[in-house]
Amino acid sequence: MLADWRTRLLHDHPALFPDLRVVATGLGPTLVSVGWPSVGEGWRALVERACARIADACAGVPAAEVAILGIEEKWGTLRLTVSTLDLCETASAAVDLAVDLAEARSLHVCETCGAPGRFSVKHGWYATVCAAHADGYLPVRSRDLDLQVTTMIVGDRTVRMARRYEVRSDRFIALEPPIDEDS
Structure with a gap:
């Protein structure tokens, strides 16, 4: 089983x-x-x-x-x-x-x-593929693929944070101080 x-x-x-x-x-x-x-x-x-x-x-x-x-x-x-x-x-x-x-x-x-892969597209279909499995998929070229912007409620405040994913260390790196939207 x-x-x-x-x-x-x-x-x-x-x-x-x-x-x-x-x-x-x-x-x-x-x-x-x-x-x-x-x-x-x-x-x-x-x-x-x-x-x-x-x-x-x-x-x-x-x-x-x-x-x-x-x-x-x-x-x-x-x-x-x-x-x-x-x-x-x-x-x-x-x-x-x-x-x-x-x-x-x-x-x-x-x-x-x-295997290491790349975010790619073929005829509007997206996939993350390695060279061996690309089969017509073309890499999407953008330096913002690993960028995440999140909005969180902290207490009674709305805070926006940006971070970038770092592949080698499998962690996020904060890009700037959080922005307090309520100030």
Whole structure:
């Protein structure tokens, strides 16, 4: 039952997939969940690392409810949809960071094989692919691909922050001091 990495992921993190159940199929029993990873083998490590980070962020947090509702490719990058309920601010920020890091890293990893890849386009379809899997895809050239601008409510203030994803260290670097929009 644990032959596929996706099945092992659900088995290893049952708390993240609360709707997890065993279903009988023609090939025998299998685990299923609404959060089933619908991405290529190349993003396996990204998904596994994100799930481990999310599980670590919620470990020991009383009354925390976290559910992965989707793991998919969208517009050529990884998308993780996570529902959180009753998480403290620290755990919630750690879950958000785990999701953001995985999604940012997916711009640099071929979804098919896991080799270094480039965000590319072919006839309006986006994908992150390596040279071996490009098959007519052309790299999207933009120095802003790794830029993220976020708006957060901090207390009673709205704060906007910009950061850039750094591939080598798998982390975000703040680009400027936060902008307090309410001042």
